[in-house]
């Protein structure tokens with residue numbers, strides 16, 4: 003699904019990614035781990051075409067996105083959902099409305115929205131909080147609403163950039179369990195995190211990145227700092 007070939011990304015002449023080659027298959031769950039500043043977010047930004055690369059090649063489903071035209075970016079992004087550490091729900095809208103709003107923006111009909119939002123909230127385990135506002139639910143629940151929102155356009159790939167960064171351990175595990183469940187349902191997931199303890203708990207493929215280079219790749223491995 004995703005192929006990086008000797009990818010280089012520079013900021014002001016400094017290499018943020020330095021010759022990254024990797025391959026991610028449909029249906030995989032990948033943990034991308036490394037210290038702050040290692041290049042995790044940059045790698046995700048390249049996948050969604052938010053930043054241009056300075057060398058190498060990135061193929062997504064055999065399409066070379068290094069040369070994708072700006073006008074074609076929406077087609078690429080339609081395949082991808084993204085969640086961040088910084089959750090950013092609309093504070094004056096309920097959980098239901100936050101997900102519904104994302105679908106409205108994508109141009110879905112009211113009928114479809116009314117049918118699908120409850121299904122998506124059910125999937126993330128928050129059907130009973132549909133009418134709650136962000137300030138009325140926990141951080142973990144807020145992140146699950148954000149994940150629901152990111153799933154509303156049915157992406158085949160979900161990128162999660164430090165999604166548990168602001169959460170305590172219990173809430174973080176809830177979010178991780180949800181990402182694993184989404185993966186089991188068929189969505190490819192890439193989880194970028196510096197939290198080695200979390201990655202150790204989920205026995206999935208781990209890619210370690212240090213100073214812009216992949217330094218370790220483990221199948222269902224354990225990550226050690």
Ligand SMILES: Nc1ncnc2c1ncn2[C@@H]1O[C@H](COP(=O)(O)OP(=O)(O)O)[C@@H](O)[C@H]1O
Nearest residue numbers: 013014018036037038039040041042043044045
């Ligand atoms: N927009 C930017 N401008 C300049 N330097 C950047 C920018 N984004 C990231 N960097 C640098 O690139 C490196 C990798 O950053 P990042 O991908 O955010 O790491 P991580 O997500 O692993 O913490 C860091 O040295 C960071 O300072």
Ligand SMILES: [Mg+2]
Nearest residue numbers: 042043044163
């Ligand atoms: Mg980051």
